[in-house]
Amino acid sequence: xxxxxxxxxxxxxxxxxxxxxxxxxxxxxxxxxxxxxxxxxxxxxxxxxxxxxxxxxxxxxxxxxxxxxxxxxxxxxxxxxxxxxxxxxxxxxxxxxxxxxxxxxxxxxxxxxxxxxxxxxxxxxxxxxxxxxxxxxxxxxxxxxxxxxxxxxxxxxxxxxxxxxxxxxxxxxxxxxxxxxxxxxxxxxxxxxxxxxxxxxxxxxxxxxxxxxxxxxxxxxxxxxxxxxxxxxxxxxxxxxxxxxxxxxxxxxxxxxxxxxxxxxxxxxxxxxxxxxxxxxxxxxxxxxxxxxxxxxxxxxxxxxxxxxxxxxxxxxxxxxxxxxxxxxxxxxxxxxxxxxxxxxxxxxxxxxxxxxxxxxxxxxxxxxxxxxxxxxxxxxxxxxxxxxxxxxxxxxxxxxxxxxxxxxxx
Numbered sequence: 001x002x003x004x005x006x007x008x009x010x011x012x013x014x015x016x017x018x019x020x021x022x023x024x025x026x027x028x029x030x031x032x033x034x035x036x037x038x039x040x041x042x043x044x045x046x047x048x049x050x051x052x053x054x055x056x057x058x059x060x061x062x063x064x065x066x067x068x069x070x071x072x073x074x075x076x077x078x079x080x081x082x083x084x085x086x087x088x089x090x091x092x093x094x095x096x097x098x099x100x101x102x103x104x105x106x107x108x109x110x111x112x113x114x115x116x117x118x119x120x121x122x123x124x125x126x127x128x129x130x131x132x133x134x135x136x137x138x139x140x141x142x143x144x145x146x147x148x149x150x151x152x153x154x155x156x157x158x159x160x161x162x163x164x165x166x167x168x169x170x171x172x173x174x175x176x177x178x179x180x181x182x183x184x185x186x187x188x189x190x191x192x193x194x195x196x197x198x199x200x201x202x203x204x205x206x207x208x209x210x211x212x213x214x215x216x217x218x219x220x221x222x223x224x225x226x227x228x229x230x231x232x233x234x235x236x237x238x239x240x241x242x243x244x245x246x247x248x249x250x251x252x253x254x255x256x257x258x259x260x261x262x263x264x265x266x267x268x269x270x271x272x273x274x275x276x277x278x279x280x281x282x283x284x285x286x287x288x289x290x291x292x293x294x295x296x297x298x299x300x301x302x303x304x305x306x307x308x309x310x311x312x313x314x315x316x317x318x319x320x321x322x323x324x325x326x327x328x329x330x331x332x333x334x335x336x337x338x339x340x341x342x343x344x345x346x347x348x349x350x351x352x353x354x355x356x357x358x359x360x361x362x363x364x365x366x367x368x369x370x371x372x373x374x375x376x377x378x379x380x381x382x383x384x385x386x387x388x389x390x391x392x393x394x395x396x397x398x399x400x401x402x403x404x405x406x407x408x409x410x411x
Contacts, residue, residue: 357387
C-alpha cells in the first residue's frame with residue numbers, strides 16, 4: 001500500500017475510499033496487494049476539491065457506498081462538480097453491502113456501472129473479489145460502441161450556445177454514426193443538446209420529451225431538461241421536474257442545491273434555506289450548500305453564521321464572486337457608502353485566503369469614484385500585493401497617484 005505521508009506528488013495509484021479498519025477495506029487491500037496494484041486508502045471525509053490535483057490521475061476510485069463519514073453519492077457528486085466530464089462509468093467502482101431500492105436508483109442516476117455487491121459469506125466474498133479484480137485489471141469493461149456513446153453524452157452535455165462550431169460538428173457526426181434506425185433515449189438526449197446549443201429551444205424540449213417517452217427512467221434527460229428550464233428562466237417547470245426526481249430518490253445533495261437556488265431566484269428564501277440545510281444534513285461538506293446558505297445568512301445580517309459556514313467550505317469562489325458583483329452594482333449606481341459597507345461585511349465573512357485582489361480593487365475603485373483617492377490608493381496597493389500583475393489595479397493606482405502629485409509606487 002502507498003505511504004499516505006507521501007504527499008508531494010500526484011497519485012497514480014488506485015484510490016480506495018472507505019472507513020478505517022473495516023472488513024471491506026481488509027478484503028480490498030488484500031486483493032489489490034495480491035494483484036500488485038498500487039493503492040491508497042482515504043477516509044470518506046477527504047477534502048476532494050483541495051486534493052484534486054493529486055487525485056485526478058488515479059486510474060480507479062473504489063468507493064464503499066455505505067461509508068459513515070460521508071456518503072459515496074456525495075463524493076461522486078463532488079467529483080462531477082470539480083470535473084463535469086469525469087468518466088464515472090469507467091473509473092469509479094462502488095462496493096455496496098446492503099443497497100436499498102433508493103440506493104440502486106441513485107447509483108444509476110450518477111452513471112455508475114461498476115458495482116460489486118459485498119457480503120461476509122465466504123462463497124460470496126470469492127465472487128465479489130473476482131468481480132473487483134475484473135474491474136481493476138480491465139481499463140474498460142464496456143464495448144467500444146458503449147464507450148463512444150458515453151464519451152458522446154459527456155461531450156453533448158458540455159455544449160452551449162457559446163460552443164465552437166467544431167464541438168457541435170463532432171457531436172452531430174458521432175450521433176449520426178451511432179444513432180441507428182431505432183432512436184434510443186440517449187439519442188434524443190444528445191439531439192436535444194444539439195438543438196439547445198443552436199438556439200432551437202422548442203426542438204430541444206421535444207427531443208428531451210422523446211427521450212423520456214423512450215425510457216421514463218432515463219435520469220440524465222430529466223436533469224438536463226430541468227437545467228435547460230433553469231437557464232431559460234422557466235423556474236416553475238424546472239422545479240417541478242426536480243421535485244419529481246426527488247420523490248424517486250432523495251439522496252442527491254446536488255439536486256437539493258439546485259432546487260434551493262431556484263427558490264432563491266424566486267425570492268422564496270425560507271424554502272431555499274430549508275433545502276440548503278437538508279443538503280447539509282446529508283453531506284456536511286457540501287460546498288454549494290455551505291456557500292448558498294452563507295449568502296442567505298449574509299443578506300439576513302447574520303454575519304457570524306455566514307462566516308462560520310464559509311470557514312467550513314473548501315471553495316467559496318462562487319460566493320466571493322456574487323458578493324463582488326453586488327458591490328460593483330452599487331458602485332455603478334453611485335451608492336458608494338452602501339457599497340463600502342457591503343464590502344466591509346464581505347471582508348469579514350470571507351476566509352482570509354479567499355479575499356481576492358479583485359475585492360480590494362473594487363473597494364479602491366469605489367473610494368476613487370467617491371472622490372477619496374488617498375484611501376483608494378491604499379486598497380489598490382493591497383490588491384497588487386495579492387496579485388502583482390493586476391493591470392487594471394496598476395493603471396488606476398498610477399492615475400490616482402499622478403493626480404495626487406505623489407511619486408507612483410506600484411507594489
